[in-house]
Amino acid sequence: MSPEVIGFELLLIGVMMLISRIIRVKWRLAQKLFIPSSIIGGALALLIGPDVFGRIAAAMGIERFTESGLFTPQVLDVWKTLPGLLISLVFAGLLMGHKLPPPREAFRIAGPGPAHFRLTTPTPATTRRGPDSDALATHRGAHHR
Incomplete structure (x- = not known):
């Protein structure tokens, strides 16, 4: 994985989040149920990924999308490694703003x-x-x- 590929995949996540934000602003039910943009974005990525769109394409006989949906296999490879890396950011910021006791x-x-x-x-x-x-x-x- 090159830095360009990783950068593009992070940009793709940003675009997915922007699309999900637009969906959340326009869809009143998502606002009333307080559904966050990240959940909508995850559902959208799931729908156009290999688990939903890929299986539908395979059922229709289109083999091109069965492996990774509308994404490329490189996208999925980068996305598979991100949770292990990003959880460090979550724990790194956990105590920010709190004074540590002696x-x-x-x-x-x-x-x-x-x-x-x-x-x-x-x-x-x-x-x-x-x-x-x-x-x-x-x-x-x-x-x-």
């Missing part, structure tokens, strides 16, 4: 979670093997003595 306060708030996990998870040294063994029996017994 380490002591953060440990006071979040510390019980990892501590509970460590105390309730068996380790290989504490796990017994046998037909009637309880995997946590040794671990639990060590704390009650």
Whole structure:
């Protein structure tokens, strides 16, 4: 995948979002139901992609569109990799605008979670093997003595 192909595919997503925005503005039902443009754009891409348009074309005997619908296979290849990359942007901006607490306060708030996990998870040294063994029996017994 070259940068030009990736850039074109991102531009294509932008065009799909622009078309979906126009549909949302013109379609009163979408406004009343608060359907976002991204959902409309995703539905539109699904309709003209290989899962709907491609299958309809295949049923009609047009083999040219069966693999990728109205898109090219390169479009679908780029779009398949985008969710894994873009989720980083979602998590990167998650705490923007929030002041992080000092380490002591953060440990006071979040510390019980990892501590509970460590105390309730068996380790290989504490796990017994046998037909009637309880995997946590040794671990639990060590704390009650």
